Amino acid sequence: MSRGAGSLPLLQLVLDCIGVGAIVLDAERRIVLWNRWMSQHSGVLGDETQDRNFFDLFPEQRDKRLDGAISQALRNNLPSLLSQTLNRWPLPLYASKSQAEQGERMHQALTVSPLNMDDGQRFCLIQVSDVSAAVQRENLLREQAMALRSQTLLDDLTGVANRRHFDMAIDREARRARRMGTPLSLMMLDIDFFKAYNDHYGHQQGDACLEAVASALSTMQQRPADLFARYGGEEFAVILPDTPAEAAVAMANAMCRKVHDLRIPHQASHSSERVVTISIGVASTDASHPGEAYDLINAADRALYQAKACGRNRVESA
């Protein structure tokens, strides 16, 4: 063997210099190579590992993904990837001494590759990378994306105003109505027997139903100041400034009819007609009966409850 690039001592130096862990197992899963990176980050020295069975050293890995990957390499000659996301901290490795003391394992990504020698012997190489920096970046990204999302005013699923938008709007409109002496109406509505719908058709179709109902109803509001919002799971609310009770009730009836006429099948509905329907509670304030936002919401809620009690697919007002 010539000196220089092909020589064994030089290759050993290279292996002990690289910034990834390298473990080589023979066909019996005994450790035949354990580089310096592994020693440094596991606290287990190369000498201690020679010829020891990998699973004696790491018994909790038996029958897990890593075990399967080693088998794939040794038996089927196929390489495997163990992503950090799906396999958290498989090996007891630590980025630093202080983290070792706190028991904080390093975020690791592993690959397992077959090695075929000329004489027919097969080994497998396990490479370990420290991906802590990448994980940290992603956590930051997630936090920022979540923060950005919570600042929006739109509901993810239906695209109508979200609860946050509703809460701000009802406060604002209630104060304005009191100040100006104008009427303010509020509808609270929800989909009848929605839990039964979800149980029967599944959540994906439940979501589709919510989208369809929201889509049909949100286009009915006439004026820019009117607001159609998703209040909760299957509950929606409509804020109608400058709208007296009678007009609000008339609109509510039209909305009720519209959803009924969509004729969305609902086999699990307790009503005779087996289509999706809504119930609506309407409450109003005016110059002679001013009220706070929460009074209005409570009154509309009670009216909604009344509508349910009276058979659903109807409008009741406070």
Added chain:
Amino acid sequence: MKPSTVLIVDDSRVSRMLTRQHITVRHADWVIEEAANGNDALVIARDLQPDLVLLDVNMPGMNGVDAAAALREMLPNAHISLLTANVQAATRQRAEAIGVGFMEKPITAERIAQLIAPLEA
């Protein structure tokens, strides 16, 4: 020893042929019927009254587990076993709950030998 009756249920023809072969190699006199789906299996089993039923789990229409449950009711004394490559805990538990056996695929001579052993005893 009286020849046994076996019902093989699998939507794959190759699978059925393989299973049949592993059995006839050991017991040329046993009666072996086949069904390609759960519904046919129930119809055949009613008349056949097999001693052993081997079912693939993953079939179109009625899946193997539901078919096994129905067969267990129909044939309280038969040996019934599910065959699947997907050996996770949930399926194993369901098999136990129904009172049927559970064997890993791919089908091999050794595995079939294990499955027919109770009939040879």
Added chain:
Amino acid sequence: MIRLSDLEHDALVELFNIGVGQAASAMSEIVSETVTMAVPAISFLNRAAAAKLLASKSTGSGRICGISQRYSGAFDTDAILMFPEEKSQEIVRLMVGQAMPLDELTAMEQEAMSEIGNILLNSCVGALANIIGHELHGSLPDYHVGYSQDILALSGDSETVVLMLHIEFVVERQQIAGDVAFIMDMSALQDLKQHVALYLARAFGGEQP
């Protein structure tokens, strides 16, 4: 186009079902949830027809996530696991249990998808290799995103054949449909057919391999 006999076709479908069944086992181990996978059908198409078929099935943006691995040995092929981009997000979310409110997969999520591809493709190819008694050499997974014709254009030419597997993937009662494309040239397809025929002859002819 080389045609497989009914029995050879059946043998391949059963083989791939065993492969994805084993992959489902491995994945349920990872996420501690019930995972089932099945291959209801396979077909042989030329590359243009395969791209068209995939495009016709898409409902969202039309963009596809593809995880590819190259295999060589008993036969040569580029295997690609494909899901619509929005479905890939669903899968990662289901497997990992954590949502990332972005429209594209992040680097870590791409790595997770790559591992899923790695598990599934190795399982399929491994099952095939075991039964036909010959080993293959495989690569680690590569992640791609694009439209179907771009993903399939990653290898071969207009003469290449695509063995398409339709995959049904069920996690937490969510059913997700995907595809696996094995891209090969005619000689690789011939090798494959020969190996399957030999396997059947051995299994039912009583001959030694």
